[in-house]
Amino acid sequence: MTNAWTDIKNTDLVVIMGGNAAEAHPCGFKWVTEAKATRGAKLIVVDPRYNRSAAVADFYAPIRQGSDIAFLMGLINYCISHDKVQWDYVKPFTNASFVVREGYAYQDGLFTGYDESKRDYNRDSWEYEIGPDGYAVVDETLQNPRCVWNLLKQHVAIYTPEMVERICGTPKDAFLKVAEMVGECSTPTKTMTSMYALGWTQHSKGAQNIRGMAMLQLILGNIGVRGGGMNALRGHSNIQGLTDLGLMSNLIPGYLNIPTQKEPDFTTYMSTRAFKPLRPNQTSYWQNYRKFFVSFMKSMYGPAATKENDWAYSYLPKLDVASYDVLRVFDMMKHGKVNLYFCQGFNPLQAFPDKGKLAAGLAKLKMLVIMDPLQTETARFWEDHGTFNKVNPADIKTEVIQLPTTCFAEDEGSLVNSGRWLQWHWPGGSPPGEAKTDIWIMAQIHLRLKELYKKEGGAFPDPIVNLNWSYKDPGEPTPEELAREMNGSVLVDVFDPADPTKKVLEAGKQLSGFGQMRDDGTTAGGCWIFSGCWTEAGNMMARRDNSDPGDAGMFLKWSFAWPANRRILYNRASCDLDGKPWDPSRKLIEWDGAKWTGYDVPDIPPTAKPRDVGPFIMNPEGTSRLWVRKMMRDGPFPVHYEPFESPVANVIAPKVRGNPVARVFPDDWKTFADIGDPNFPYAGTSYRLTEHFHYWTKNNHVNSVLQPEQFVEISEELAKDKGIALGGWVRVWSKRGELYAKAVVTKRIKPMTIDGKIVHIVGVPIHWGFVGAARKGFTANTLTPFVGDANIETPEFKAFMVNIEPSTGPVVA
Amino acid sequence: MFPPIPNPTVASDAATPRFGEKDILRRSASEVTPPAQRLTEVAKLIDVSKCIGCKACQAACLEWNNLTEEIGFNHGVYTNPMDLTPDSFTLMRFTEWVNPETENLEWLIRKDGCMHCEDPGCLKACPAPGAIVQYSNGIVDFQHDNCIGCGYCIKGCPFNIPRISKVDHTAYKCTLCSDRVAVGQGPACQKACPTQAIVFGTKDEMKDWAELRITDLKSRGFANAGLYDPPGVGGTHVMYVLHHADTPSIYAGLPDNPRISPLVDAWKGMTKYVGLAVMGFAAAAGFLHYVVAGPNKVSEEDEENAERLADGTPPPVPPASLQEGRTP
Amino acid sequence: MSADNLKTHTPDDVEPGDAVRPGHPVQVSRYTVAARINHWITALSLIALALSGMALFTPSLFFLTGLFGGGQWTRALHPWIGVVLFFSFAGLFLRFWKANLPAREDGTWLARISDVLRGREERLPEIGKYNAGQKFVFWGMSGLIIVLIASGIAMWDQYFYAFTTIEQKRVAVLVHAVAAVCIICVWIIHVYAAIWVKGTIGAMTRGKVTGGWAWRHHRKWLRELVGTRPGKRPPTPAE
């Protein structure tokens, strides 16, 4: 989220598209209710299904899954052609005026530089024109045909309301109604907020879906303001914390990168990190990268990280591929290239696509370790459960070890919510039986490994042997110790260079924020963005003062938000060029002549003069980007691509199948149904129900009462065609697998007309499996394809093709 | 509206954590002297237009009241369980309704449960003294110690709410969390509701609150938005804000004009008085007759006649005037 | 009917076991042991039902639940006793229905009801085994018991909750309550009659009445009995 949950109350228009906040985020959804009740805000829901969010919406528009980019580009097209643009925002605060280098072009679904054999682009041409002064060339009049604005105009021209209807199945008048309501938010005093989640991310072009809306929000002047923003509704209670702390195979904490093989030494690594400003005066905050990185290395390796050894840079693994995401690991597993798999708080057999492939992979492991408070399907993948999990245990040699852990409610620590708030929590109960905390287990494994490496040496013991492990009880570091470590501390006294008697930093003290981090090894900090969470003043995450000056929804004294306790990112953009709020009734910060003040922590150096420094200080441009240069693998503008399995060919680029650079493994092509395959005529999608949380609440009695048995949702029309009865059994199958479920026949799903063809939708909730208190069922992922997004490898869970027939139910055993 | 409206303005007196005899306005099958002064009337307001059907209220009710409902089946709808049970005091009923005026689909989600009628049909029907009480704040509560499990309350209730447990054979329904309200807390379901579709406070506050909501709904084109506080049962202490208050029945059969059924009125009114009178009269009549007419005794002569008949000696012929009554 | 036929055709109101035993006084067997047991089961059930039912009928009689072990027991037992009543009455019904078929003299009997009430039997026609009043009780009980069992089952939520709508249940309770009142009144009449007409109780306690009792109240039946006695021809009034 750029903004915060509490800020949604400040909006005038909520657009829920690519998510189902009422269902998946009911507690957060209350702020939508609040905006509606107190500001008269309107709610629009755009979803393939009339869902629980739609139940309380002012307007609902249907959309075929996997077609959002066409819709969003259609909205941008509408705004541009109807002059629904907040010009005073767009001109100075976006890169609209930046001139793009000759050589970059887009045609028929592809950008320049596509290499079909590699399924990748050579992105060199995707850059600005750089002037003789070393800065990007801009044309503030927006006359230059190669300025971003004109390229954008050209790019979106094809997405007319008629085209939107043809691709998305959204009736033209419904689309226009949405466009009209959205367009109204281009005035400085009206804001719209975008709430999205998996309906956008779980596609082979997920990241571009989100960019599409981000661009629209910039055109409307809605980024950085109260009640605006791009609000990703994060999933697991701490999934935000997971990404923040770098639990991705290609990241280290604070969104720093794990080096790749192309960066064998520190100098090479750093050469591409600290972006030089592309416009005069700009901050380009990533110039501080070195400080964050060195502090991280000091925190990891302590005294073993020295200036001389490049802060132990050699200890870090060097990636040979872009990332070892889950899809890649399971693909490798299936090919027998993985021996040991650690599954901590993860149930991949349920959660990842193409269960058949996953199970085959697990069966090839030598050992599988499960750390979980509950029984999971993954831990029991080798058990025969008849139709629900048909295997022959005798054929599986994998050794499975289950380590019972506590769950979040039984231990202490912090959870980071979607609004980037780090909220401390305390145990609500004591763990049952032999359960141990995750920290204890990891520490014990670490200590034993360290011992082994010490004893036996091995290929490269240093990173393990020298890992900084200075906890009071090495066998079980406390959450407090770990949190303090994340925040960072001063290692050596630091004196003011101007006045060597003046101590600026005192050894042993907690840092007050990442501003104090240094690149000379005098500070340590595990996660720069978390710096400020546990300062000398104590645990900032445990703060629970709900005062809210100005009723602004900022709650600065409640917990701690990264970065620097800022509640709305880019909040400098809530003011015009001179630092006056666009909407005085919704002031966030303002320039008082000498400094920035207000209800939020300014996202700009507090004394940076309004016209000098642009609001988007992280970017070398100082502005936001409507066109993203080469920062995304699949193009600087979003393009509509069909899902890999789709009822129709891509209307705007019939030759392009799926996202041309999406993650596909060679073996998997044959597991996809052909475009328009009559054997799989129905468009499937998978999603959540409010009554369950993934695959674990089915272990809970109350949740199982509220939603006891697996079902799929279909329209009355499809039910009639197929002779399916309300509440009757059906079999649903894709090219990869099948499941049996009850049929919820509903008016809330309607057949759509896509490019002249009737397309029926089959909705598949994800929550059932073969363990638990609820009735046995199937993971939705028996059906889904093994394809990932081009940029972040999120699987395409939301769009796949299936068939359906009435049935008598699963045959058990 | 946020922070959430504070805990209800209902006095919480720690010394008397539960409502007691002194607070009882009505008591089943008993005459009580109502308290001189009523407690402030409370109400739970359920704003159907804000409800997202998340069932948090349903879960909270199960948890707070320690209820163990059975794990059922899917019946092709989102509602689960399919009906109220002794272990489910509340549940969400989902209706897919196409508005004939706009042709738009509307998903109407109503939280079903006891309405806490001001004139409770259940209490009227209950034969067991003190099995149902109504506190002077309006809460209608079942006292399981006194309940005999006859199920009359089911017949008395215009909303089809109470259910009899197969385990202890007593009637169960929403208590309006009287145990929580008594200590100044809102009901568990209200606390759990993420959208504040459920709010709780004094009845007057809730009516004002509803007014705000209705104004908002009207501004969004729901011309018939209104408050459901049916006068037929004297108003209720659980009220709904409905977008279509003109047709409550579209909300999964919410009665348009609930009132205690005339059959129940007749059963619990007339029948009792007339019935007792008739039976008393029959007994009294017999007694009087005996006193007046004296016993109907067999005479010596009768015995002799019988003996003669048995012997074959013809007994005297009865007067001719009586002969037509005989078998020929 | 010709007199000859009487030998082969027992009149409807003569039941197996009915017999005249000469003596002083004459003894007439009116009920077999089985019939008496059957009757008393019925009688006790109905009393239990009335007591338990009345406990629920009105709060002022709720204390009667004490007789059955409390409210819960009362609620639980009542319908079961009802079932007992139903079957045991069914037994009585099968025994007695023929004798309770309407006869011509019933009309006269009813027309002279004031004589009945004054005990002026001599002004009444000769009556078979049962007079119109008893028949009224018999058929009244029969009809009401059908109504009570039917409505009772509709109210019996423990087992039959799912079979009726709430509206039907409401009709059922109302009907049940009214029928209960009626049957209690009928019962009062029945018992009063038994007390008022001296010598009647003996029929149900010992199975026998005196000849005089039969002569006085059920002379036609007595004649029929005498007539069906082996070797004895019933003297007809025409003789």
Ligand SMILES: Nc1nc2c(c(=O)[nH]1)N[C@H]1C(S)=C(S)[C@@H](COP(=O)(O)OP(=O)(O)OC[C@H]3O[C@@H](n4cnc5c(=O)[nH]c(N)nc54)[C@H](O)[C@@H]3O)O[C@H]1N2
């Ligand atoms: N109750 C509950 N809450 C949860 C979770 C849970 O399991 N249960 N999980 C949590 C987690 S981890 C996450 S990530 C979030 C996810 O939160 P959401 O993303 O909101 O959840 P989903 O139900 O997966 O998908 C949301 C909606 O996307 C729609 N959709 C599918 N395809 C498309 C499409 O192409 N375009 C558009 N516009 N819409 C589409 C679906 O119909 C569905 O209504 O929820 C979190 N909250």
Ligand SMILES: Nc1nc2c(c(=O)[nH]1)N[C@H]1C(S)=C(S)[C@@H](COP(=O)(O)OP(=O)(O)OC[C@H]3O[C@@H](n4cnc5c(=O)[nH]c(N)nc54)[C@H](O)[C@@H]3O)O[C@H]1N2
């Ligand atoms: N088809 C389809 N598939 C999907 C999705 C979809 O929309 N459609 N959504 C995807 C998404 S967004 C997500 S996030 C995944 C979810 O996939 P998972 O994260 O695998 O699902 P969970 O059931 O949440 O599994 C988490 C496990 O963590 C355990 N756990 C809880 N607390 C602790 C703890 O403190 N320590 C440890 N060690 N374990 C703990 C739980 O018991 C549970 O077994 O599913 C994905 N799969």
Ligand code: HEM
């Ligand atoms: C305490 C209660 C009762 C008493 C004292 C009582 C007494 C009697 C007596 C004395 C008779 C013999 C009458 C006769 O032979 O002319 C009789 C007959 C009969 N009684 Fe009862 N009775 C009682 C309850 C009942 C009840 C509850 C029923 C049925 C529900 C019943 C049904 C009958 C029937 C069917 C006959 C045979 C007469 C007929 O068929 O009309 N009695 N009873």
Ligand code: HEM
């Ligand atoms: C024939 C079978 C009968 C059945 C199955 C039956 C069943 C019931 C049931 C289920 C009730 C509700 C209370 C409870 O559950 O205990 C009830 C109530 C009652 N029954 Fe019966 N009953 C029967 C016969 C009778 C008879 C013969 C009488 C009358 C003597 C009677 C009198 C009553 C009365 C007075 C009530 C209370 C009604 C009220 O509260 O208004 N029942 N009966």
Ligand code: SF4
């Ligand atoms: S997990 Fe459930 S209760 Fe917790 S914040 Fe999310 S919606 Fe609310």
Ligand code: SF4
């Ligand atoms: S079941 Fe209902 S009517 Fe009967 S005693 Fe219990 S509360 Fe009263």
Ligand code: SF4
């Ligand atoms: S709704 Fe029914 S159970 Fe609740 S108080 Fe009213 S009559 Fe009684």
Ligand code: SF4
């Ligand atoms: S008020 Fe209490 S008892 Fe009633 S539905 Fe809510 S939680 Fe359940």
Ligand code: SF4
């Ligand atoms: S908790 Fe609130 S929003 Fe959720 S179902 Fe209940 S009333 Fe509706």
Ligand SMILES: [Mo]
């Ligand atoms: Mo997620």
